[in-house]
Amino acid sequence: MPPRYDPHGVEERWQRTWEEEGLYGADPDPSRTPYVDAHPPPNVTGELHTGHALQLALGDTLVRLKRMQGYNVLFQPGYDHAGISTQSVVEKVLVAEGTSRQELGREAFEARVWEWLHEYGGKILHQFRRMGASLDYRRTRFTMDDDYVRAVMRLFVHLYRRGWIYRANRIINWCPFHETSLSDLELEHVDVDDTLSTIRYPLADGGGFVAIATVRPATIPADVAVAVHPADERYTHLVGREVIVPWTENRVPVIADERVEREFGTGALKITPAHDPNDFAIGRDHGLPEPSCIGLDGRVTAAGLEGLTQQEAAEKVLAWCRERGLLEKREHYRHSVATCERCHSRIEPLISLQWWCAMGELKQRGLDALRTCEVRFHPESQHRFAIDSLENAPDWNISRQIWWGHQIPVWYCPEGHLTVEETEPAACAECGSPDLTRETDVLDTWFSSALWPFATLGWPDETPELAYFYPGDLQTTAREIIRLWENRMIFLGLELLGEVPFRDVIIHSTVLAPDGRRMSKSLGTGVDPLQLIDKYGTDATRYGLMKNSLTQDVRFSYSAIEEGGKLANKLWNAARLILTACEGAAPAERPATLEERWILARLSQTQRRVEALLAEFDFAHTMDELYHLTFDDFCDWYLEAVKARLYDGDADARTTATAALERLLELLHPALPHVTEEIWSHLPGRETRLIVAPWPHAGNEADAGALARVQEYAQVFRRSGVVPKLEGDEKRIFDAVVKPDRAPRRENGNVDAERERLWAEVARAEKMLANERFVANAPPEVVAAEREKLERYRRELDAIGG
RNA sequence: GGGCGGUUAGCUCAGUUGGGAGAGCACCAGCUCGACAAGCUGGGGGUCACUGGUUCGAGCCCAGUACCGCCCACCA
Numbered sequence: 061m062p063p064r065y066d067p068h069g070v071e072e073r074w075q076r077t078w079e080e081e082g083l084y085g086a087d088p089d090p091s092r093t094p095y096v097d098a099h100p101p102p103n104v105t106g107e108l109h110t111g112h113a114l115q116l117a118l119g120d121t122l123v124r125l126k127r128m129q130g131y132n133v134l135f136q137p138g139y140d141h142a143g144i145s146t147q148s149v150v151e152k153v154l155v156a157e158g159t160s161r162q163e164l165g166r167e168a169f170e171a172r173v174w175e176w177l178h179e180y181g182g183k184i185l186h187q188f189r190r191m192g193a194s195l196d197y198r199r200t201r202f203t204m205d206d207d208y209v210r211a212v213m214r215l216f217v218h219l220y221r222r223g224w225i226y227r228a229n230r231i232i233n234w235c236p237f238h239e240t241s242l243s244d245l246e247l248e249h250v251d252v253d254d255t256l257s258t259i260r261y262p263l264a265d266g267g268g269f270v271a272i273a274t275v276r277p278a279t280i281p282a283d284v285a286v287a288v289h290p291a292d293e294r295y296t297h298l299v300g301r302e303v304i305v306p307w308t309e310n311r312v313p314v315i316a317d318e319r320v321e322r323e324f325g326t327g328a329l330k331i332t333p334a335h336d337p338n339d340f341a342i343g344r345d346h347g348l349p350e351p352s353c354i355g356l357d358g359r360v361t362a363a364g365l366e367g368l369t370q371q372e373a374a375e376k377v378l379a380w381c382r383e384r385g386l387l388e389k390r391e392h393y394r395h396s397v398a399t400c401e402r403c404h405s406r407i408e409p410l411i412s413l414q415w416w417c418a419m420g421e422l423k424q425r426g427l428d429a430l431r432t433c434e435v436r437f438h439p440e441s442q443h444r445f446a447i448d449s450l451e452n453a454p455d456w457n458i459s460r461q462i463w464w465g466h467q468i469p470v471w472y473c474p475e476g477h478l479t480v481e482e483t484e485p486a487a488c489a490e491c492g493s494p495d496l497t498r499e500t501d502v503l504d505t506w507f508s509s510a511l512w513p514f515a516t517l518g519w520p521d522e523t524p525e526l527a528y529f530y531p532g533d534l535q536t537t538a539r540e541i542i543r544l545w546e547n548r549m550i551f552l553g554l555e556l557l558g559e560v561p562f563r564d565v566i567i568h569s570t571v572l573a574p575d576g577r578r579m580s581k582s583l584g585t586g587v588d589p590l591q592l593i594d595k596y597g598t599d600a601t602r603y604g605l606m607k608n609s610l611t612q613d614v615r616f617s618y619s620a621i622e623e624g625g626k627l628a629n630k631l632w633n634a635a636r637l638i639l640t641a642c643e644g645a646a647p648a649e650r651p652a653t654l655e656e657r658w659i660l661a662r663l664s665q666t667q668r669r670v671e672a673l674l675a676e677f678d679f680a681h682t683m684d685e686l687y688h689l690t691f692d693d694f695c696d697w698y699l700e701a702v703k704a705r706l707y708d709g710d711a712d713a714r715t716t717a718t719a720a721l722e723r724l725l726e727l728l729h730p731a732l733p734h735v736t737e738e739i740w741s742h743l744p745g746r747e748t749r750l751i752v753a754p755w756p757h758a759g760n761e762a763d764a765g766a767l768a769r770v771q772e773y774a775q776v777f778r779r780s781g782v783v784p785k786l787e788g789d790e791k792r793i794f795d796a797v798v799k800p801d802r803a804p805r806r807e808n809g810n811v812d813a814e815r816e817r818l819w820a821e822v823a824r825a826e827k828m829l830a831n832e833r834f835v836a837n838a839p840p841e842v843v844a845a846e847r848e849k850l851e852r853y854r855r856e857l858d859a860i861g862g
Numbered sequence: 863g864g865g866c867g868g869u870u871a872g873c874u875c876a877g878u879u880g881g882g883a884g885a886g887c888a889c890c891a892g893c894u895c896g897a898c899a900a901g902c903u904g905g906g907g908g909u910c911a912c913u914g915g916u917u918c919g920a921g922c923c924c925a926g927u928a929c930c931g932c933c934c935a936c937c938a
Contacts (some may be wrong), residue, residue, distance in 0.1 A: 063898065249936075256938085264872090274938060279876050324937040336938070396936070441866060448865075539933065540865090569867095570932060574874085577931075607886090608875065614868040617874040619887040626886090626900050637897035684876075684885075699897080707896065778904065803903080804892060808903095821882065827882075833918040842881060849882070 061742065062094055063475050065632035067625075069595025072736040075189050076855040078737075083203040084194045084753050088528035097123050098513045098531030099195060100545070103142035104177060104202065105149050108187035110571040110579060110616065111538055113589035114320055117193045117602040118679055119536040123323055124194060124730040125674060126757040134529050136194035136516050136577035139182055143465040143505040144238055144719060145514075148402050150176050150464075163192045166500075166576040168464050187590060192733050194751070197224060201516045211515035212466045212508045218556070222481045224418040225458070229339040231333070232457060233398060236358040237405040240461040243504065244454075245544050256393035257378060258314045259384040260324060261286055262301035264311045271294070271388055271842045273325025275395070276335070277377045278370040281308050281362030282353035285331040287342060290316035292327055295403035298396065306386055307377050308362070317342050330625045334411050356460045358408055382540055385502070412734055415459035415501065426450050426551035434560045435550055438677050441612075442539065442567040449543040450551075458504045465502030466483055471574050472497050510548035511563035520556075530557060535565040539612075542567065568679050570604070576615055577713070587616050599732040600624035603683055606731065610680040627687055628735040631728065634695050635739040638717045641706035649712070654789040659698040661764040662689065663723045668758050670727060694724055697767060700797040718743065767793065772852065773799045773859060780814035781862040811860055818857045 078084055086094070102112060119135065127133040150173050151161050160167050188195060201208060205574075210650050219225045234243040260269040267373075270286055283305045289294035295314070302311045312331075333343030334352040334380055343350060346792040353362035360366070360373040369374070381387040398407040428644045430436055430447050437443035459468060471479045473488035475496055487494045510637055511519070517526040531553070537546060546565055553561035571577045579586045592601045601626025608614045654662075666689045673682045679785065705713040722743065729736040729750050740750040770793050783800050828834055828846055835843055 061897095064900075065898095176918065234900055244935090249934095272917080272938080276938080308890085321937045329938055331938090338938075397938090398936085445865075449934090572931075595906065599933080600930090610876080617887085619874060622900080623886055626898095629900050630898065633898035633901085634896085640897080652910080681876080681878095687886085695898085700902095798903095799895070800897060802893085824882070828919085836880070837918075839879085846881075853882095 061632070063633070063636070065629045065735060065738075067599060067734065069183075071192065071593075071598045072190075074734050074737050075192060078194065078751055079189070079197060081749070081759070083749060084196050085198055085705070086132055086196050086529075088725060089132055090134040090528070092130070093192055094134060095123070095126040095137070095527050095534075096134045096513075096562070097534040098136040098532055099138075099193075100514060100535075100541070101138040101201075101509070101713070102184045102188075102510060103145050103771045104139040104181045104183045105146050105182075108191070108412065108589055110587055110589050111193055112184075112188075113592075113601065114568055114605045115538070116188060116193045116570055117605050117691065118566060118609070118677075119534070119605065120193045120733075121535075121679065121730045122534065122674065122677075124751065125151045125755065126730065127194070127399055127728065127751065128753060130754065133194075134199075134532075135193070135195045136199060137185060137188065137193075137197055138199075138201035138203070138516060139185070140505065140509055141202065141465065143460060143462055143502065144242075144402055146177075146181075146239070146853060147462050157341050157468060157562065160674075161463065163736065164334070166366070166821075171461055178847050180705055180799045185700045190590065190593055190598060192602065194733075198517070203505075203512075207464060207489075207518070208511075208515050209506070211511050211519055212503065213469045215507070215511060215552070215556070216469055216503070217480055217482050219417060224420075224422065225412060226418065227415050229411055229413050230411050230416070231337050232414055233446050234356065234408040234410040234412065235400040235403065235405055236356070236408055237403045238400065238462060239356065241412060241457060241459065242400060242407070243457050246401050247398045247407060248404070249396040250399055250404075251394055251396050254393050254395060254397075255324070255390050257390050259306060259378075260388055261330075262306060262386070263298070264304055269386070270298060270303055270314065270328050271326045272328045272330045274330055274391060276370070277336045277374040278360055278365075279332045279353060280306055280330065281360075281365065282332045282334050282351050283308075283312060284333060284348045284351065285312045285346065285570045286314050286326060287317045287320050287331050288314065289320045289322045291320060294327060295641055300608075306381050306384075307364070314341075315346050317346070319479040321417060330749045335409050337409050340409070340411070342804075352411065354408060354410070356410070365690055367403075385622065398413040398447045402682060410660070412445055414457050417456040417458050418509075419455050421455050422452055422551040422555060423450055424603055425554045428561050430556060435563060435565060436544075437542070437565045437567055439567070442542065445539075445676060446542050446547060446565075450547045451541065456504075456507075458507050459501040460504055463502065465505065466508055468499040470500050471501040472499070497551070499609070506544050506548065507835060508546055510552050510593040511552060513549055528724075530561070531559045532562045533564065534570060535562050537565065539567050539570065564677075569609050569612055571616045572613055574616050574618070592621060594623045595627065596621050597734070599628050599734050601629060603731060606677070606679040607683040608680065610678075623687065624683075624732070627690060628732055630690055630695060630730075630736060631724070632739065634690070634699060635721055635742065637699060637703070638706065638714065638721050638775070639742055641759040642709045642711070642714050652716065652764075653702075655698055655701040656713075656720075658766040659693065659720050659765040660716075660723075661729070661758060661761045661766070662693045663720060664759040665761045665764045667727055667763075683731065686731060690724065690728070694720070697797055699769070701793045704796060723756055725750060726753060729753075770794050770797075772856060775815060776818075776856045776859055778803070780857055780860045782814075784859040798832050799812050814860060815857065818819070818853050818860075822850060822857065825853065 070484060080404050099119055123133050123135045153158055164172060201597060233247060235242055254275045255277055256273050257275050258271050260271045264268045272286060286303050299316045300312045301314050301316060305312055331339045331342055333340045333348060333350040335354055353360060357359045360368045360370060365373040365376060377388055400407060427450055437446050469480060471484060472490060473493040475491050477490035479485050479489040488496060513532055514526060514530055517523060517529050519526055549561050571579060589601060600621050604621030608617055608619040659686060666685055669684050669685055701711050702717060725736040725740055737750045770790050775790060777798060778785060786794050825846055
């Protein structure tokens with residue numbers, strides 16, 4: 061065993077060994093209790109980032125604990141086909157090759173995507189392996205696998221027959237680059253500098269005008285009304301009259317609606333239902349028409365402006381207004397606009413025929429499960445957020461106009477009848493026409509992701525896996541996908557299988573860059589976890605990420621990773637001492653010494669503490685406990701106390717030390733799997749791997765405080781230089797650990813300073829105890845604790861001759 | 863605008879029903895004593911963001927303010 065622990069090579073070797081020996085695998089076994097964590101499938105084109113790394117560290121730590129505790133653990137891996145993301149990546153390749161998706165045509169494009177995926181996709185699961193994630197890789201699933209596609213089709217047909225899927229014209233977010241609709245959740249809002257124009261709409265019956273403010277004059281040709289707030293006295297006399305829209309010179313009504321902000325602009329709002337979500341809602345409620353003046357390519361279609369960009373059209377319209385004295389003013393205006401989160405094109409709100417999933421009953425079932433805590437989000441604040449999100453969930457736009465994805469299983473006949481089947485029907489269900497055309501839209505990626513916890517187990521077939529592993533137990537995810545994913549898995553699990561897919565959802569912290577900003581490639585603030593693994597090792601990276609994971613947002617910290625590296629090295633050297641000090645010593649029989657009873661008690665105590673912390677998913681404090689157990693208790697006190705006997709060849713000391721080390725390794729394994737398994741393999745007589753070693757039973761903790769007095773006196777000695785009066789075992793341990801004869805000589809000043817400090821403490825405690833109100837009002841145990849402290853300070857003062 | 867989190871040592875963060883301000887890193891000093899210099903021991907360093915309140919006593923509880931951040935919404 062070399063004097064330094066080097067994770068390189070060791071970690072990858074164990075990752076291979078565990079997987080090859082089938083120790084990650086889980087199969088149905090009715091004699092054992094299952095524990096299931098269906099890990100969020102990353103994008104098939106994705107790369108490991110710190111969010112994944114933290115997510116894996118948390119999930120894997122818990123799953124390893126459960127495995128040791130005897131559960132039949134299924135940690136489910138897989139990929140998501142990630143519709144728009146993947147299509148974008150491949151399209152970029154095509155552009156670089158001088159061709160395009162349109163040129164290839166749909167079928168060839170899809171083939172090309174598969175080709176690309178076979179070559180470049182799916183690398184991220186190899187990166188998951190580098191995190192030591194004990195996923196059952198044999199069971200890797202892809203949301204475009206044949207079986208999975210069948211599950212998605214079944215879901216669509218199921219929901220359609222339930223009457224919850226419908227087709228309707230609504231205003232949607234249109235991405236002109238990807239040429240598809242996007243859900244609200246796929247947008248990114250960015251601030252832009254813009255111009256706010258105030259334009260006068262003359263009253264049709266003469267006698268003045270109404271001025272409105274707009275940032276999009278190009279949409280004026282599609283105006284169908286001007287709206288004012290019903291309580292706005294400036295305008296009440298105009299409601300019901302008509303104004304003339306510039307450029308088109310159409311007559312439109314002035315209407316009253318409470319959604320108009322009186323304070324913004326002039327307090328009057330032009331209504332363009334076809335190109336603004338808010339206007340769309342107002343228009344529908346007032347029964348207004350919905351003419352359009354902008355096409356799918358983002359260009360203007362209005363009469364006289366055909367084919368112009370919106371910028372060009374705006375200038376023409378504004379010039380028209382200026383000539384007629386209708387342009388009141390133009391001013392700089394900074395506001396946020398919606399962009400596509402993938403390509404950052406500006407989103408066009410358009411009215412379009414789309415497929416929708418009604419949320420009514422599904423939402424209700426999900427809410428019931430959340431409110432009764434059948435599923436619990438952790439921390440509690442995220443549980444409330446999940447409920448709020450679901451309560452406010454609008455109907456779900458499930459169709460996308462892209463090519464990479466699950467094509468919607470709807471066929472149209474020439475008569476316009478719809479046939480909805482899982483597989484291609486021979487004829488129209490209504491008129492029998494064999495002339496069928498399939499819907500070209502594909503489904504929203506999250507529609508298929510929502511099946512993950514059960515489609516991975518074989519649903520809709522009644523497989524042994526589904527029967528045994530469903531419902532699962534755990535989900536570990538990021539905050540931003542609670543609405544996109546978690547809530548939908550919950551209500552679909554209830555709808556399709558009658559049970560929630562998991563009990564607990566850990567919402568982990570967001571890892572911010574060291575400077576406190578969001579980690580992002582474009583800001584250059586990202587930290588690459590693979591580089592961390594290369595530099596510090598996987599165990600250190602896992603430890604460091606989990607150490608700082610307590611609050612909602614947490615800054616990345618290199619020093620926390622380094623701390624993990626030190627912990628691994630410390631452990632390594634503790635093992636080196638125990639294993640090399642007295643090789644080949646003969647066994648003997650003697651009662652356990654004070655320090656031996658103490659360390660075993662401390663190990664049990666920490667174990668129970670760790671179990672309690674992990675039951676509450678408190679990983680940060682778990683790391684803290686493990687660190688101090690290893691450094692302070694195990695190395696600095698216990699090993700220092702028994703070291704001499706180990707070198708003297710005391711076989712009992714070695715036996716106990718090895719047993720204590722085993723316990724320590726077991727406690728540390730879930731968090732630091734590699735270094736612990738490596739040390740474990742050096743222990744004599746190992747028959748099983750640590751990864752599947754049984755989690756220990758908590759033992760006797762009576763002696764956990766046995767060294768308290770020695771530790772107190774060590775403090776006093778180290779500060780004052782006065783050797784305390786101790787006897788027997790206590791003196792022996794004190795001498796071995798503190799080594800008073802080797803300590804540097806102290807000047808009298810040290811004694812005086814320590815004496816002064818203790819006197820101050822005594823005075824403070826005496827004052828508190830003399831305070832009648834304190835003694836009367838404070839809880840008895842607090843008063844008792846204060847008396848104990850006072851006694852301790854007096855004892856320590858006595859020890860240094862105060 | 864809404865929701866949530868944060869503000870404690872130079873940095874990253876703990877601080878468990880209110881009762882002696884902590885850890886790791888960094889810094890300084892001393893230790894090569896048969897595991898580990900990625901070590902051991904000690905030390906310096908804090909107006910616990912601010913204001914007010916409750917209390918014998920507040921980092922912690924209450925009210926308010928400021929600033930930082932994450933998520934959501936979108937007033938055209």
